[in-house]
Amino acid sequence: MGLTLLTGACNTSPDGKTDAANPFLTEYATPFGVPPFDRIAIGDYKPAILLGMDEEKQEIQAIVDETAEPDFPNTIVALDRSGRLLSKVYTVFSGQNSANTSDEMQAVSKELSPLMSAHRDDISLNPKLFARVKTVYDRRDALNLTKEEAKLLEETYKRFVRGGANLSADKQARLRELNSETAMLQLTFGQNMLKETNAFRLIIDNRDDLSGLPDNLIATAAEDARNAGQEGKWLFTLQNPSIMPFLQFSDRRELREKIFNGYISRGNNNNDADNKEIVKKLIRARLEKANLMGYDSYAAFTLEDRMAKNADHVYKLLREVWEPALAKTKEELADMQALMKQEGVEGELQGWDWRYYNEKVMKARFEIDETAVRPYMQLEKVREGLFYVANKLYGITFTEIKNIPLPHEDAVAFECKEADGTHLGVLYMDYFPRASKRGGAWCGGYRQQTYEDGKRVAPIVTIVCNFTKPAAGQPALLSVDEAETMFHEFGHALHSLFKDVHYYGVSGVPRDFVELPSQVMEHWVLEPEVLKIYARHYLTGEAMPAELARKLDLSSKFGQGFITSEYVQASILDMDYHVLTQIPEALDILRFETESMNRLHALPQIPPRYRSTYFNHTMGGGYTAGYYSYMWSEVLDADAFEAYKEAGDIFDQATAKRFREYVLTPGGIDDAMVMYMNFRGKEPDTTPLLKNRGLK
Numbered sequence: 142m143g144l145t146l147l148t149g150a151c152n153t154s155p156d157g158k159t160d161a162a163n164p165f166l167t168e169y170a171t172p173f174g175v176p177p178f179d180r181i182a183i184g185d186y187k188p189a190i191l192l193g194m195d196e197e198k199q200e201i202q203a204i205v206d207e208t209a210e211p212d213f214p215n216t217i218v219a220l221d222r223s224g225r226l227l228s229k230v231y232t233v234f235s236g237q238n239s240a241n242t243s244d245e246m247q248a249v250s251k252e253l254s255p256l257m258s259a260h261r262d263d264i265s266l267n268p269k270l271f272a273r274v275k276t277v278y279d280r281r282d283a284l285n286l287t288k289e290e291a292k293l294l295e296e297t298y299k300r301f302v303r304g305g306a307n308l309s310a311d312k313q314a315r316l317r318e319l320n321s322e323t324a325m326l327q328l329t330f331g332q333n334m335l336k337e338t339n340a341f342r343l344i345i346d347n348r349d350d351l352s353g354l355p356d357n358l359i360a361t362a363a364e365d366a367r368n369a370g371q372e373g374k375w376l377f378t379l380q381n382p383s384i385m386p387f388l389q390f391s392d393r394r395e396l397r398e399k400i401f402n403g404y405i406s407r408g409n410n411n412n413d414a415d416n417k418e419i420v421k422k423l424i425r426a427r428l429e430k431a432n433l434m435g436y437d438s439y440a441a442f443t444l445e446d447r448m449a450k451n452a453d454h455v456y457k458l459l460r461e462v463w464e465p466a467l468a469k470t471k472e473e474l475a476d477m478q479a480l481m482k483q484e485g486v487e488g489e490l491q492g493w494d495w496r497y498y499n500e501k502v503m504k505a506r507f508e509i510d511e512t513a514v515r516p517y518m519q520l521e522k523v524r525e526g527l528f529y530v531a532n533k534l535y536g537i538t539f540t541e542i543k544n545i546p547l548p549h550e551d552a553v554a555f556e557c558k559e560a561d562g563t564h565l566g567v568l569y570m571d572y573f574p575r576a577s578k579r580g581g582a583w584c585g586g587y588r589q590q591t592y593e594d595g596k597r598v599a600p601i602v603t604i605v606c607n608f609t610k611p612a613a614g615q616p617a618l619l620s621v622d623e624a625e626t627m628f629h630e631f632g633h634a635l636h637s638l639f640k641d642v643h644y645y646g647v648s649g650v651p652r653d654f655v656e657l658p659s660q661v662m663e664h665w666v667l668e669p670e671v672l673k674i675y676a677r678h679y680l681t682g683e684a685m686p687a688e689l690a691r692k693l694d695l696s697s698k699f700g701q702g703f704i705t706s707e708y709v710q711a712s713i714l715d716m717d718y719h720v721l722t723q724i725p726e727a728l729d730i731l732r733f734e735t736e737s738m739n740r741l742h743a744l745p746q747i748p749p750r751y752r753s754t755y756f757n758h759t760m761g762g763g764y765t766a767g768y769y770s771y772m773w774s775e776v777l778d779a780d781a782f783e784a785y786k787e788a789g790d791i792f793d794q795a796t797a798k799r800f801r802e803y804v805l806t807p808g809g810i811d812d813a814m815v816m817y818m819n820f821r822g823k824e825p826d827t828t829p830l831l832k833n834r835g836l837k
Contacts, residue, residue, distance in 0.1 A: 163185045163188065164177045164180045164181055165186075165189035165226070165229065165233075171545070171546055172542065172545045173542075173599065174601075175545060175546055175554075175588075176546065176601075177546050178547055178549075179546045179547075181237075183243070183245050183249065186230065186233075186249055186253075187253065189226070189230040190227060190256075191256075193224065193226040193227030193228075193229070193230050193231070194227055196224075196225075196226050196227065197223050197224040197226075197227050197260070198260075200219070200223040200224070201220075201267065201270060203219075204216060204219050204220060204223070204270060205267065207219075210276075211273040211277050212277060212284075213277060213286065213290060213294065216273045216276075217277055217290075217297055218644070220297065221293060221297070222645075229588075231257070232587055232588065234253075236603060239578070239583070239585070239605070240571060240579075240603070241549045241577045241578065242335070242577050242579075243577060247332050250328060251325070251329075254321075254324045254325050254328050255324070255325060258317075258320050258321040261304075261320070262304075262305075262316070262317045265300070265301060265305060265306060266304065266305055266316070266317070268306075271301050271306040274298055274301055275298065277294060278294055278298040288810055288811075289642065289643060289810050292647045292809065292811075293644045293646045293647050296809070297646055299446075300646075303434070308433065308434075312433050315429075316433055319426050319430045320430070322426050323426045323430070323762075326423045327760065327761050327762040328761075329419055330408075330416055330419045330420075330423070330760045331579065331761040333408055333414040333419065334407060334408055334414075334580075334755050334761070336414045337408055337410065337414050337755070338378075338379045338380065338580060338755075339378075339576050341378065341379045341400075341403040341407075342369070342376055342378060343376070343378070343387075343399060344366065344371055344374050344375070344376055345374060345376075345396070346373070346374045350393050353391050353393075354386070354387065354391055355386065355390060355511075355512045357611065357612070357618060358383075358386050358387070359375065360615060361382075361383075361610055361611065362375035362376055362377055362383070363375050363612070365378070377400060379400070379403060379407065380574040380607055381574075381607055382573075382574060382607060382609035382610060382623075384401075384404055386609070386620075388400065388401060388493060388495075388496040389500050389511070390500065391497065394493070394494070397497060398491070400493075401492055405748050407754060407755040408753075408755045409731070409754040415754070416760070417730045419760070421728050423760055424719075424721065424724055424728070427719065427765070428722075428724055430442070438719060439719045439721075439765070440452045440455075440719040440720045440766040441720075443719070443765060446651065447652055447653045447654075448651050448654055448773065448814060449653055449769070449773060452720050455712075456713075456716065458772060458773060459716075459769060459772065462705060462709055462827070463709045463713075465831065465836040466701070466705035466709060466834075467702075467741075467743075468702075469702030469835070469836055470703055470706045470744055470747065472702065473499065473502075473702045474490065474746070476502050477499060477501075478490050480505075481494065481498055489746075490746060491746055492745075492746045492748060495703060495746055495747065503699050503700065506696075506699070507692045507699065508692060509689065511621070514689070514693060515619065515620060516618060516679055516680070517676040517677060517685040517689075518618055518619040518624055518676065519616050519617065519679040520608065520616070520617035520618070520627075521616075521617075522677055522679075524570070524627065524675075526624075526671055526672075526674050526675025527627060527628050527631045527665075529674045529675070530628075530662070530671060531631070533792040534797040535560075537557055537559060538557070538558050538560075539568065540555060541553060541554065542554040542555060542567070548571065548587070548603060551572065551573055552569050553570050553571075554570075555568045555569075555570070566590070566599040566602060566637070566638045567599070567601045568602050568603070568604065568634055569587075569603040570603075570606075571603065571606065572606050573606075573607065573610040573617075574608075574610060578607065580757075581607065582605065582606040582626050582630050583604075584602065584603070584604050584630045584631075584637070585603050585605065586601060586602050586603060586637055587602075587603060588601040590637065590638075590641065590648070591643065591644070591648075597641075600637050600638060600640070602634045602637045602638060604633075605630075606623075606626060606627065606630065608623045608626075616679045618679060621666070621667075621697075624666055628662045628665065628666050629660060629663050630659065631659075632658045632660065632662030632663075633658060635658060635662070636655075636659070639806050641807075641808075642808040642809075642810065647808050647809045648809065649809050650809045650813055650816075651813050652764065652767045652770050653767065653769070653770040653773040654774065654777070654816075656770055656771050656773075656775070657777045657778050657804065657817070658804060659774075660778040661778035661781050661782055661800075664782040664785075665791065669690060670791070670792075672684075672685055672690050676690070698834065698835030701834045701836060702836075703747060704834075705834055706743065706747050707748070707750040709741075709772070710743050710747070710748070710749040710750070711749040711750040711756065711758075711768055712769040712771075713737060714734060714737050714749050714753065715756070715758070715759040715764070715765075715766060715767070715769070716769065717737045718733075718753075718759070719759075719765065719766035730753050730754070733753075734749070734752060776825050776826070776830050779825075779832075780825035780826065780829050780830075781817075781821065781825075783829050784799075785797075799819075799820050800820055803816050803819040804816055804817070804820050
C-alpha cells in the first residue's frame with residue numbers, strides 16, 4: 142500500500158535473474174536515486190513486480206501473525222510501509238507505460254492487470270488484517286495520536302471498509318471479479334484510444350491545401366510526413382498540436398471536416414479498437430460494485446469521499462456555470478455565423494468551423510492572432526517564466542541536471558532546491574508528442590516524498606506534455622494555451638515537491654481538490670510582470686510590446702463560451718453515466734450521449750470536450766464521476782488568487798507562505814475544506830470564477 146522507496150532486500154527475481162541483471166533489485170546507483178532508465182529493459186518489469194507482490198504478501202502475513210496486541214506501530218505503520226519493492230517497480234512501469242509505451246509493454250500491462258487487481262484485493266479483503274486494523278481504530282481515542290497519525294488511522298480503516306472488508310464472503314468474491322474486470326476494461330479503453338489516435342493520418346500532397354496554416358505547423362507536418370515515408374507531402378494527425386491549429390487556421394473547409402470527424406469518431410469506428418461495448422461493460426460493472434457496497438449509484442459511492450459529497454452538489458455547480466456559458470456561446474455563434482455569411486459561405490456553421498471562425502472574429506475584434514503571439518512564447522523562455530514565479534513566491538530554484546538517466550531522450554531534468562540550498566526533489570519535463578505517449582498533459586512521479594529512518598526522502602516528479610513539436614533546427618514556440626498548460630502541470634509538481642508527510646496513507650487529497658495547486662498557477666501566465674520575464678521574441682530577444690500584451694489580456698476571455706461549454710458538457714456526461722441506478726441491457730452509448738446533451742440544449746456544433754468513446758478521464762479511470770473536479774477546483778483557485786490581489790501584490794510573501802503551509806505541504810492530513818479555509822479564512826464562492834471566464 143505504500144509508494145516508492147528504494148530497497149535492496151531481494152537477491153533473486155522469479156525468473157532467476159540476479160540483482161546485477163535486474164536494476165530494480167538493487168539500490169539505484171544514480172544521481173539523487175532516480176530510476177536507472179538507461180538500464181531498464183521491458184523484460185525487467187514483470188519478474189520484479191511478481192517478486193514485489195510476493196514480498197508484500199510476506200509483509201502482510203507478518204502483520205497478521207504478530208502475537209502482540211494490535212497497536213499503531215505494529216499494524217497501521219507496518220501496513221503503510223509494506224509493498225516497498227512493488228511500489229518502486231510499478232511506479233516506474235506505470236509512468237513509462239503512459240509516456241513511452243510499446244506493443245510489448247502494453248502486452249505486459251494486460252498480463253499484469255488481473256494479477257495486480259487480485260493482489261490488492263488479497264490485502265483489502267484479508268479478514269485477519271482488517272480485524273487488527275479495526276481493533277486499533279476502535280481504540281483510537283485512547284491512543285494519544287498526533288494529527289497525522291490519527292488521519293492515517295482513519296484513512297486506513299476507511300480504505301478497508303470502502304474496499305469491501307465488511308462484505309459477506311459471497312459479495313467479496315463478486316467484488317474481486319468486478320475489480321479485475323474493471324481494471325482490464327479501463328486498460329483496454331486507454332489502449333484502444335491510443336491506437337485510434339495514432340491510426341488517423343491526413344496526408345496533403347497539394348501545397349494549395351495548406352492555405353491559411355502557419356509556417357511552423359507546415360514545417361512540422363512536412364517533417365512528420367518525411368519520417369512516415371511520405372517525402373514531399375504534409376502529415377497531420379489527431380495529436381492536439383497538429384489537429385487544433387489545423388482546425389484553427391486551415392482555409393480548406395472540407396479538410397477541416399475530415400480531420401474533425403476523425404477526431405470525434407475515435408473509438409467509434411466499429412473496428413477492433415471500438416470502445417462502445419467497453420463503455421457499456423464499464424458502466425454496468427461500476428454500478429454493480431456500488432450496489433454491492435450499499436450505494437444506489439457509482440457516483441454516490443465515489444463522491445462520498447470527495448469535497449462535493451454528492452451528485453446534487455456537482456450538478457448545482459455545473460448548472461450555475463452552464464447557463465451563462467450557453468448564453469455566451471450563442472453570442473459567439475451569432476458573430477461567427479455573420480462573418481461566415483459575409484464571406485459568402487452558405488449554410489450553418491458546423492463543428493469543424495468553430496475554431497476557424499473564432500480565430501477570425503478574435504483577430505478582427507482585438508487585432509491579434511496566435512501567429513503574432515507564438516514568437517514571444519519560446520518554450521525555454523516560458524519555462525524560465527514559471528521558474529521565476531516559483532522563486533518569487535517561495536524562494537526555490539531549479540537547476541538543469543546533466544548526465545542523469547532520463548525517462549526518454551526528449552526529457553530534461555532539474556534539481557529543485559529551497560532558498561537555503563536544501564535539496565527538495567528532482568523534476569523531469571517531457572514536452573512533445575510521439576506515438577508511444579498517450580495524449581494530453583499530466584504530472585506524475587517516479588518516487589513519492591516520505592520519511593525513512595527519520596530522514597526526508599525527496600520526490601522524483603515528472604511533467605509530461607504534448608506541445609507543438611518544432612521542425613528540425615527550429616525553436617519550440619508555444620500557444621498561450623500551451624503556456625498555461627505548462628504552468629498548470631508545474632503547479633501539480635510544486636504540490637508534490639512541497640509535500641511533507643511521514644506516511645503514504647495521508648499523502649493524497651480528494652480528487653476535486655487536487656486541481657487547486659495546478660490551476661491557481663495559471664493566473665500568473667499573463668500577468669505583466671511575468672510576461673516581461675519570459676515573453677521575448679525568439680529572434681530578437683525583445684520583450685513583448687506593451688500593446689500586444691494589452692490585446693492579449695483583453696482577448697484572454699474571448700471564446701470562453703465555447704471553452705466552458707465543451708468542458709461542462711463532458712462533466713455532465715460523466716455524471717449522467719454514473720448517477721444511473723439501472724442500466725438497460727440494450728444501452729445505446731451514442732444515443733445516451735445525445736440525450737444527455739439534448740437535456741442541456743447544447744449547441745450541436747459543440748460536442749463534449751471528450752465524447753464517450755475517447756473519454757479516458759472517466760472511462761480509463763482517475764476522474765470517474767470526477768471530471769467536474771476541474772471546475773470545482775477552479776472555484777477554489779479563482780478565489781485563492783483573489784487573496785493575492787487583495788494583498789496588492791501577486792507575489793505577496795505572506796499569502797504565498799500561507800498557501801504553501803496550508804495547501805501544498807500537508808498532503809491529506811486535514812479535511813480539504815479545512816485546508817482551504819486555513820489559507821483563505823473563509824469559504825470560496827463562484828463569483829471570481831465567472832468573472833475570470835468573462836461570464837459575469
